[in-house]
Each structure stands twice: as C-alpha cells, then as structure tokens.
Amino acid sequence: MSELPFGKTRTTPDELRTQIDTAAAVRRAREGGVSCPEQRIDRFIQIVPDLLEWLENHGREYPWRHSSDAWEVYIAEILLQRTRGDAVAEVYSAFLDEFPDPDSLANATEEDIRQLVEPLGFVNHRTRTLKEVGKLFSAEFDGDVPDSVEELKRPWRAGEYSARACQMFARGKPMALVDANFARVIGRVLGYEMPVQPHKSSAVYGLLETLLPTSPELARAFNLAILDLGALICTAEHPDCKSCPINRGCVYYCTRMEDE
DNA sequence: TTCCTGGCCT
DNA sequence: AGGCCTGGAA
Numbered sequence: 001m002s003e004l005p006f007g008k009t010r011t012t013p014d015e016l017r018t019q020i021d022t023a024a025a026v027r028r029a030r031e032g033g034v035s036c037p038e039q040r041i042d043r044f045i046q047i048v049p050d051l052l053e054w055l056e057n058h059g060r061e062y063p064w065r066h067s068s069d070a071w072e073v074y075i076a077e078i079l080l081q082r083t084r085g086d087a088v089a090e091v092y093s094a095f096l097d098e099f100p101d102p103d104s105l106a107n108a109t110e111e112d113i114r115q116l117v118e119p120l121g122f123v124n125h126r127t128r129t130l131k132e133v134g135k136l137f138s139a140e141f142d143g144d145v146p147d148s149v150e151e152l153k154r155p156w157r158a159g160e161y162s163a164r165a166c167q168m169f170a171r172g173k174p175m176a177l178v179d180a181n182f183a184r185v186i187g188r189v190l191g192y193e194m195p196v197q198p199h200k201s202s203a204v205y206g207l208l209e210t211l212l213p214t215s216p217e218l219a220r221a222f223n224l225a226i227l228d229l230g231a232l233i234c235t236a237e238h239p240d241c242k243s244c245p246i247n248r249g250c251v252y253y254c255t256r257m258e259d260e
Numbered sequence: 261t262t263c264c265t266g267g268c269c270t
Numbered sequence: 271a272g273g274c275c276t277g278g279a280a
Contacts, residue, residue, distance in 0.1 A: 080265050084279075087264085121277030125267090159267045179265050199266065200271075227265060236263065 005065040007220030009056040011213075013046050019213040020045065028207040033193040040190050040251070044211070047249035048222070054245035055225040058232065062089055065169070065224070070145035071101060073170035074152065077162040078129060083120050085231070091116055103143045105134025129157040147171065161199065174219035176208035181230030186211075188234060191251030 022041060029037035062085055064076035075095065079088045095116050099105040105113070110127055117126045132155040137145060145166070146152055152163035161179055168175040183198030186208065198204045213219050233244045239252075247253040 077265075082264050082266055082276080084264050087278075119278075121264090121279085122275095123277070125276055157267060161266060165265070177265075180263085181265065195271095197266095197272075223265095231265080 005061060006052075006055050006059050006224055008215070008217035009052040009221050009225075011049050011052060011218060011221075013049065016045050016048055016213060016218075019215060019218065021210050025207070025210040028203070028210055029190055029192060031203060032190070032207060034190050034251075043249045044190060047246040050245050051225045051229065052218075052221045055221060055228060059224060059228050060085060060231070063092055068170055068172070070147075070166060070170040072096060074133075074145050074162070074166045075099075075130075077165045077169075078126065078133065078158065079117065079120060081126075081157075081162060082122070087120055091119055099130075099134070101143060102134045102137035102141075102145070105130060106138040108134065125157055129155055132156050133158065145170075149175075168220065168223060172216040172220070174212055174214060174216055175223075176205055176212050177223050177227075178204055178208055180236075181227050181234075182208060184236060185226050185230045185234045188239075188252035189246065189250045191255075 022045070025041045026037045029041055034040050062076075064073055067073055076088065076092065079092065079095070098112070098116065099108065108131070110131060113130050114123055114127045117123060117130070120126065136155055137143065141151075146154075147167075149160075149163040149167055152166055153159060161177060164175040164177055167173040168177065178199045178201075180198075183194050183204065186192060186204075187194040187198075192207070195201045195204065211222075213222055229244070229246075233240050241247050241250070241253045241256065244250065244253065
C-alpha cells in the first residue's frame with residue numbers, strides 16, 4: 001500500500017492509453033455534444049500528465065487524504081458533503097478523537113455529535129446521518145465499515161458520491177466520482193454539455209468511467225487532481241484560466257481567448 | 261446571492 | 271428525472 005497522499009502522479013499519454021478505452025470515451029463525448037471528439041479525447045489524454053504533476057505540487061494536503069482507514073475516510077466523506085474541505089479540516093481530528101469507531105458513535109448522544117459538527121452547517125442532517133452510521137455499522141457490520149458501495153449507501157443521506165469516494169480513497173478501488181467539481185471541470189475541458197444535475201446522469205457517469213485510469217494509484221491521482229483543480233483554479237465563478245496547468249487543452253479556455 | 265467533494269422526495 | 275432542501279462562508 002502506497003503512503004503517497006496523491007497516488008501516482010507521474011505518467012505519460014502512452015501509459016494512459018493502455019488504461020483508458022479511448023474509443024468508448026470518444027463515443028461518450030460525442031453523445032455529450034462534444035465537437036471533434038476524437039481530437040478532444042486525444043488532447044485530453046495528452047494533458048492529463050500535466051494535471052497530475054500539478055497535483056503533486058499544488059494538491060491540498062488534508063488529513064483524510066493521508067489515511068487508508070475506511071472509518072476515517074468514510075467520516076470525512078460524510079462531513080465533506082457540500083462543505084468546504086478547509087472547514088472540515090477544522091473539526092476533523094476532534095471528531096475522530098471522540099468517535100474513533102462506529103461503536104463510539106452509536107453510543108453518543110445527539111448533543112455530542114451536534115456540538116462537533118456545528119461549524120459545518122447542515123447540522124440536523126449530519127447529526128442524524130452520523131448517528132445512523134454508528135448504529136448501523138455497529139449492529140450489522142460488527143463495528144466495521146462495510147466494503148461495498150451499496151452497503152455504504154444504507155445510512156440516511158449517505159449517497160452515491162460518499163460511498164464511491166470511500167471505496168476509491170480508502171479501499172483503492174477505482175471509482176468514477178461525479179460532483180459539481182467534476183462536472184464543471186470536465187464540462188469545460190471537453191466542451192461537454194452538462195445536464196442540470198450532472199451527479200444523477202448516467203451519461204456523465206459513463207463518460208467519467210471511461211476516462212478513469214484502471215490502475216488504483218492513477219485513478220486516485222486523477223480524481224484528486226480534478227477535485228483540487230475545481231476547487232483552486234477551475235472555480236465556478238472567475239476561473240483562473242491563466243494559472244491552469246491544462247489550459248492548452250481546454251475548450252473553455254480556448255473559446256474564451258478567441259472571444260477576447 | 262452563490263458556492264461547497266449531494267442526496268432525498270415525488 | 272426534476273424539484274428542493276440543508277447552513278456556514280465567501
């Protein structure tokens with residue numbers, strides 16, 4: 001097991017082509033309204049190594065990224081739902097300190113939980129979810145974290161993204177992740193027409209599945225890189241395209257330059 | 261007002 | 271699949 005927080009950040013287009021079904025990606029891209037999809041996907045594969053190198057130098061160092069413990073990662077994913085990483089980092093160690101395993105969470109009072117997640121918002125939601133997580137894992141999984149997406153999704157408000165992220169980042173199982181960041185970044189880079197709710201679109205999941213490298217270490221780096229690029233550079237408003245490590249391969253950037 | 265490593269309800 | 275919601279922060 002590698003201890004590198006970002007996974008494998010050194011790769012080449014040739015290595016990626018052995019791990020990515022290019023023809024399938026082109027098909028998916030075309031379905032999403034991408035013009036010249038063959039060239040777009042080829043261009044994308046060429047800039048991925050730059051993206052991963054950028055991650056190596058600029059990626060965010062959060063404690064949950066240094067952990068391969070399923071409980072620590074799963075808790076992080078729950079706390080991170082629609083919440084900034086920096087905010088979660090403020091309460092994360094205190095939370096794990098008090099609730100180091102499902103049993104301790106199962107035995108906690110709502111007030112104990114509420115107090116710890118207070119600064120994050122979604123307080124009622126999160127308190128209920130965490131309580132359910134503790135009780136369910138404690139009662140039905142012998143105090144362990146289950147090892148399948150379906151089982152990880154059982155607690156109320158533990159959904160597709162959180163479950164898949166846990167399997168990806170804790171268990172090293174390559175998983176396509178779709179949230180607002182992935183949709184925005186991929187949509188801009190490829191010129192893909194994103195639906196209103198990308199995270200519930202099977203077409204978007206399909207596209208990300210085909211683009212995801214098959215090796216766990218590259219898949220990890222790929223996912224973290226897009227996540228951090230979306231948070232730090234390719235932001236919803238006023239993206240910092242000039243600083244973007246992959247602007248040379250980005251439809252959004254190139255279109256923008258032509259307009260100016 | 262919008263955004264943040266979405267998910268639930270109908 | 272579409273609508274809607276939760277809260278602190280920018």
